[in-house]
Amino acid sequence: MHLAPSMILAQGINWVPAWLTPLYVIAIALVIGAAIAAVYYGVLAVLSYIPGLGNLADSSKVGVTASVVVGGLIGAVLCFLYLPTSGGGDFAYALILxxxxxxxxxxxxxIYGMWHRTRSEWFEILGEGVVPYLLGVAALFVVVGLASAPLVTEPLDFFKAIPAVNFVGDGVTELTVVVPGVGDSDPDESAFHPAMINYNLRNLSELRIRSDKTILLADSADTAAFSRVPYRINADEEQIFRSAERESPPIPGDASRLHIQNREINPATVVFSLTSTPPIPEAKSIVVIAFSFFLAITSIMAFRQAAPRVWALALSTAKNEMAQPLYLLLMALGIFGVVFFGFYPFNTLGDDIRLLKDSGVTLIMVLGMLQAVWSAGTTVSDEIEGRTALTVLSKPVSRRSFILGKYAGIMLSVLVLFAIIGAVLLIVISYKPIYDARETSRAATVWQNGFEEIITTIPILGLYFMETMAIGAIAVALATRLPLLANFITCFVVYVIGNLTSPLVASTEGNNELVGFVGKLIAVVVPNLNVFNVQSAVDAGNPIPIIYLAGAFNYLVCFAIAIWMLAMLLFEDRDLA
Structure with a gap:
């Protein structure tokens, strides 16, 4: 039987919106982030005409000092706002760093956004080195996403949902009401007292009501004016109402109409816990992506303006590595691999997307590590052996700046690799639920499924990039003394042992003291790369908590500082002549 062209077109129209809507959401997030950056730095550009502000960063020491002071104050405010509401419990301190x-x-x-030089160098900042590649990836999402707007159902609703996002806290509001007791009166004749609280049921996702006494909830003080039957809540009983389950809350939409009757002798304490979420829950991700994009632009500008020598060396290193045939080969392999994984049948009875995510991010990480170690050998080892480093260090560029610039350049090239292949992976992941549904003749999927898979994949890419940064730091440090082949072998051994550190330490529990000591010694000397490995969470389909990401970031910072000190120790007395 042949399908008519109109039927084929109708089937295509059914699944295309489910595929492209997640890309549309990401696109509007990037547009908002870019708009915020344009407005913010436009205002700072105007302020740069004020002599005291525009010239503050003319002195490098003054600019850096002012930036650290202002940044410390901003960081303290962020800690004050988000630590109490992080929900991390005893692990909330991991968010401090x-x-x-x-x-x-x-x-x-x-500080550097108000610098008069920054005002005139924005086009150079956004058009040099790796920045156009990163902006190009963002532009790809924007073009594809905005072009799909006609296929998105109610595209403007996403913008309307953004103001309802809880920027601080989890959106939970607790309201407490004390209702007088009935005393010696008949409970059935006791008065309905006004609650005298303010609330808004709009965007309410969950309502919890608990009372230490038996009460009735009504929408009027006069029983003759009731528009609904009063709702009874027994003592020490918690009632839960969720909008997702289409449960109607027992309180009126107008807070001034809420009245409560206490049916016991003593006063009753009634607690209303209201959880509000945006009408489109994915709007929270729009805010996070927009802020992340703004933060990325800020980081690039601040790095370039505050450390121009390191930035120049990093750009030179990155451009040199990205022009190599190996880099292009790894890029092609990565793109082909993630597309191939998207259509390869893993035969997991409905869980193919988990293997797609695991295989895709692992492939990107391995390619990134290969590029990082290779670059360390060619840009550090070869330049030292070929006496090229001596020319660079005589410009003058300190040995510290040389190592930092080389490492930054290597990681910038790896970042572009991650960004491009990762973007392809996210597009494939967005389509994967639709592809699986069509292949298994299941009901049509909704766009929220693909978007959820994308949002849960981005933190995994971040963790694997952190692991690549750790291996890259080791490779750069070793490259000051070892040739390329020895560096490759050492980094491979560190990678294997580092991912086995946690199981190794766990396996030594209960053994003799010597075995336990050796296991713990390895755990101290070799980095615990298992911190960045979340394969079990991916296989189980669990999201990565923000607290875990913060802990991994803390570990990376501490490890990077230690490796940088080792690199300085190895390179400081290295004879370059």
């Missing part, structure tokens, strides 16, 4: 880092980035962005 990431929040302080964000504060420092914003501080440097503020």
């Amino acid at each position: 990431p929040l302080l880092t964000i504060g420092l980035i914003l501080g440097f962005g503020l």
Whole structure:
């Protein structure tokens, strides 16, 4: 039987919106982030005409000091706002360093954004080195996403949902009401007292009501004016109402109409816990992506303006590595691999997308590590052996700046690799639920499924990029002394043992003291790369908590500082002549 062209077109129209809507959401997030950056730095450009502000960063020491002070204050404010509401419990302290880092980035962005030189160099900043490639990836999402707007159902609703996002906290509001007791009166004749609280049921996702006494909830003080039957809540009983389950809350939409009757002798304490979420829950991700994009632009600008020598060396290194045939080969292999995984049948009875995510991010990480180690050998080892480094260090560029610039350049080239292949992976992941549904003749999927898979994949890419940064740091440090082949072998051994550190330490529990000591010694000497490995969470389909990301970031920072000190120790007395 042949399908008519109109039927084929109708089937295509049914699944195309489900595929493209997640890309549309990401597109509007990037557009909002770019708009915020344009407005913010436009205002700072105007402020740069004020002599005291525009010339503040003319002195490098003054600019850096002011940036650190302002960034520290911003970081302290962020900690004050988000630590109590993080929900991390005893692990909330893990957010301190990431929040302080964000504060420092914003501080440097503020001070150097007001610098008069930055005002005239924005086109150079956004058009040099790796920046056009990163902006090109963002532009790809924007073009594809906005072009699909006609296929998106109610595209403007996403913008309307953004103001309802809870920027601080989890959206939970608790209201407490004390209702007088009935005393010696008949409970059936006791008065309905006004609650005297303010609430808004709009965007309400969950309502919890608990009372230590038996009460009735009504919408009027006069029983003759009731528009609904009063709702009874027994003592010490919690009632839960969720909008997702289409449950109607027992309180009126107008807060002034809520009245409560206490049916016991003593006063009753009634607690209303209201959880509000945007009408489109994915709007929260729009805010996060927009801020992340703004933060990325700020980081690039601050790095370039605050450390121009390191930035210049990093750009030179990145451009040199990205022009190599190996880089293009790894890029092609990565793109082909993630597209191939998207259509390869893993035969997991409905869980193919989990293997797609696991295989895709692992492939990107392996390619990134190969590029990082190879670049360390060609840009550090070869330049030292070929006496090219001596020319660079005589410009003058300190040995510290040389190592930092080389490492930054290598990781910038790897970042572009991650961004391009990762973008292809996200597009494939967005289509994968639709592809699986069509292949298994299941009901048509909704766009939220693809978007959820994308949002849960981005943190995994971040963790694997952190792991690549750790291996890259080791490779750069070793490259000051070892040739390329020895560096490759050493990094491979570190990678294997580093991913086995946690199981190795766990396996030594209960053994003799010597075995336990050796296991713990390995765990101290070799980095615990298992911190960045979340394969079990991917296989189980669990999202990565923000607290875990913060902990991994803290570990990376501490490890990077230690490796940088080792690199300085190895390189400081290296004879370059």
